[in-house]
Amino acid sequence: MKHAQTLNSEMPKAFDPLAIEAGWYARWEADGLFIADPASDQPKFAMCFPPPNITGELHMGHALQAAVYDLIARYKRMTGYEVLFLPGYDHAAIATQNVIEKQLAREGTTKEELGRDHFNARVDAWYEEVGAQIINQLRLLGASMDWTRLRFTMDARYVRAVTTAFVEFYKHGWIYRAPRIVNWCPHDRSAISDLEVEWREHQDTLYFVKYPIEGGGDLTIATVRPETMLADTGVAVNPADGRYRNLVGKTAVLPLVGRKLPIVADDAVETAFGTGALKVTPGHDPTDYEIGQRHGLEIVNGMNLDGSMNVPGLPYDGLGALEARARIVADLKEQGLLVREEPYTHEVGHCDRCHAVIEPLISEQWWLRMEELRDHALAASEAGKVRWHPERYERTYLDWLRGLRDWNIGRQLWLGHRVPVFYCANGHTTVSVEPPSNCDECGNAELTQDPDVLDTWFSSALWPFATLGWPDQTEDLKAFYPTDINCTAREIINLWVSRMIMTGLEFMGDVPFSDVVIHCVVQAPDGRRMSKSLGTGVDPRDLMSKYGADALRAWATSVAMSSQDVRFDESRVEGYRRFCNKLWNATRLVLGSPGVDSADSPGIVERHEHLEDRWILSRLSYAADAVTAGIERFTFQDSINAAYSFAWNEFCDWYLEAVKDRLREGDAVAQDVAFQCLDTLLRFLHPFMPFVTEELWSRLPRREDYLMRNSWPEPQFVDPGAEEEFQEVMAIVEEVRGHRQAAGAPPRGGKLRLDGSVNHSIARLVARLAHVDLVDAPEARGTPLAVVAGRVAFPSGAGDARREKERKRLEDDLARIEARLESSDFQEKAPPEVVKNLEERATAAREALNRLADQDS
């Protein structure tokens, strides 16, 4: 349990985050506060943390995401839920393979040289090392994750879930194997899905090439990839294109190769592009593939899996694409077939992991039919089962879903979940979760497993239930599925969120979560992408060691739901460290008051004789409401801002200043109110800044338990009258201070006569806060301050400039207000309360001007 001590004398003057963070995390964890109990009779609340790729350390995006998740987890615990916050990490097959390959390259070797076994050992070691790093960083952040339920997508249990899903889909007849044109990464020697292609702008050349026509004449086509012409099997024109109508049905002859190419008419051809004639390469272009299918064109495979040319008998055989291109262009030029070249800018697909140029080619792959999965997901959305925050992202998701095509789930990588398909020597296929010992059909025991692995996203798609034990009906699964929230960056809405929804509906019969929260992306200060390779990354650990985890988290949650991406601004993180320090010192002040150990805390103050007490308690209620509303609406910045301004601008700047004397005298009511404020404030700040709040709360008198497992505050002391009166206090005090500075007077001292209309409570506070003595009448000489009708003036004439400025402001304001009030349209059409409000403002401005005039006379 925690150590009990409440002596502020032990509190250093400055808050040191590093001195307390690790200790609290260890204590929370040791006391099992992160562990979820499926048998609890509390309502359940669950979130499965998006498994970070094990490709390296956590970056800013992870920190931001973890801060948001953890704030929700802590908030829900405090509001009475049994919370499961489940951590894990992802094997990220293609990404990890690339990382290891790069390491090997640096060591001057390759995975082929190393061999499968050694390569796998290497990968395992890497998973262990990086997995530990990631966990460590999440702990540093204060993420209250249930580490007893840590999951890894390569754990045996998880693997079984993945293969089970595959087998189920297969039984439905949704998984099939077929040759199709795919995005081929020649570097990874694997197919990748459409979503894993990253498009980049290239400055290329558009080549215009003359194709002779049998029986005389020729036509010119335009291409940026002349090397693919070696695999051309046709030429296409638009049926509506009058220029070429007479050529349809004729045959062109492929230069350099001599192959006969039927000229066909197809709507897919754009008449406005190039010459309006398209060379058709069904084996290496998706559009061409479809045209080829429609017209029965032959498919020629002109490329090897490593991206080199596969054109036996031609001089380009075995060359890389770019080299072949140069040679072909030269040869065409020599033969007079190159009509012209134009610079051309277009988008070229790259592998999003290794960045190699994608080569579309025909390949036999595993496919998953999406029709039914998609339709169920669409129906779930229509039924309002998933809410998106901000709402607009629902459309992003739905638009993508509606255009969904079959998913290429096979990968030809060394890493990943193996496809659970086995072939026997007789050519039969057995599909099974557990490796079969015999062929299902003929009993043959000589089985070989399909070499393909599954797309990483196939396994990630099962995350919300596979982590809970599916396909077994575990206690966790029953208690915590469906989960409640998924929070990610928008870039993986389609890759991941959509697929979880589809598999959840399929295997669990319900959506995997009810709310999807999309957070913004943090950019480098100059607006570029934050990236290690660009050198624009900022390490969250550096920030934590400079400012503390609380400051980083407070900043992260304050920007997470921005409508636009945010540029990283370190000064804002620093600002939240100062805020922690402010809280620290405010607590220190209150704890330093004599006799606090016996203060009646916590307890609602029944003795309301002090205006400032009623005022701050009313403000506290208002702030607590705002914090709660912000969390509930997923606008965390509203929560942070409300907490910050209450703590700093109201509690510290005004309340503590107002009650300093009372605290010093050991006034039990002031102590009680101050503790009440601190107690509540620390509670509603805890999800945002768990460490400093737990530390300070533990120092308040008689706090036996952890703040972390205490209840969410709902103070309900609202006193509009007190708020109004205190406004008056602040206005007069600010005026005194303003005049003082304008006149160059000392910051305290002097005498002030308040108008008789100012009540005693207000007068008392003004005197204290403005550091003046109240008198009945200003003395003729040596009186620095005087007041007329509740407003401050210097009788001497010092402060005239300020007064003049004030007059100007008031006059301008009054003129504007009167202009509006004089409009009959306004009087008739504006709501009465708006008119009334404006009239009151006009009155106030006139009174203020009158007072200024009185002072002049």
Add this chain to the structure above:
RNA sequence: GGGCGGUUAGCUCAGUUGGCUAGAGCGCCUCGCUUACACCGAGGAGGUCGUUGGUUCAAGUCCAUCACCGCCCACCA
């Protein structure tokens, strides 16, 4: 090519259903080491809310247009 978001103080950002006398943090200027805090306190300067129109008694807030910036989808070679 389609869709979405953004353009508010020197910088980074807030501004809920139109009522704003437009805010915060940082930075800047002037004071002040007052027994919680100099990781501080007090005062102050600084914005015709990207453009041009429109709707309205009233527009940063709604509509249209244009201009930039960013993102997501999209297989015109």
